[in-house]
Amino acid sequence: MTPRFVSVFARPELSALARDELALLGVYARRQPAARALIVHPHVSGLKLPLDLAAVEVTRLHVQGSRLEGDRSCLPHRLPWAEGSFDLVQVQHVGEVLAPVEAFAAEIERVTAPGGVVLWSGLNALGAWHPWCRWRHEVSLGRLTAARLRRLLVHSGLDVETAHRVGAFWPRDAAAGVSSGAAVDLFRAAWVLAANKRRTPATLLPHRASRLRAMPPRRLVAAASRRASA
16 A cells, blocks of 8 residues: 555544554553563554553554564564564554455464453444545545454454444544443444453373282182181
């Protein structure tokens, strides 16, 4: 996708929405105070957004054409970290600016530690933000629905825990907080799926049965007793 399409995420309206989404990461980080976190933004402007992540080592990337740049430079389907490197991962609107995302989702699952959390956000197809981008900025963003992403994450080995609704129905400079559950939330700006990496079950070693000494037949035992007493 060309830089013109991606740059809409530098607009103040979408920057405010991104700040609301990042606030969720702080909530989850407080459950893991010594965590390592990976954040992937849709645009380089996301690197300037403030974070409230005390005692968390943060790595930040952004989409640049068909690559990811920032603290590291890499391809989306080949992340340069070992398996289970991050306790927290936040992916912001990559589905709108990068396609396909299947291989990227598999890499996100790979670098997430067992028991870790992935937060993945996208624009709400029922909200006004997609039409606003087309009308105000002549931009048609990609669409990755929450239902499709849920299936993709589950297939990759992540269990979706909950879906948060973020932002206001109509774009404006200040987004409208985070919520979940109410019917009106269906029309908020964006959804954020929170998924857990499945823990590897403990492998039980087979119990080695002790070899029992065979008992002699009862008649032999009785005969031996009579000889001993003779």
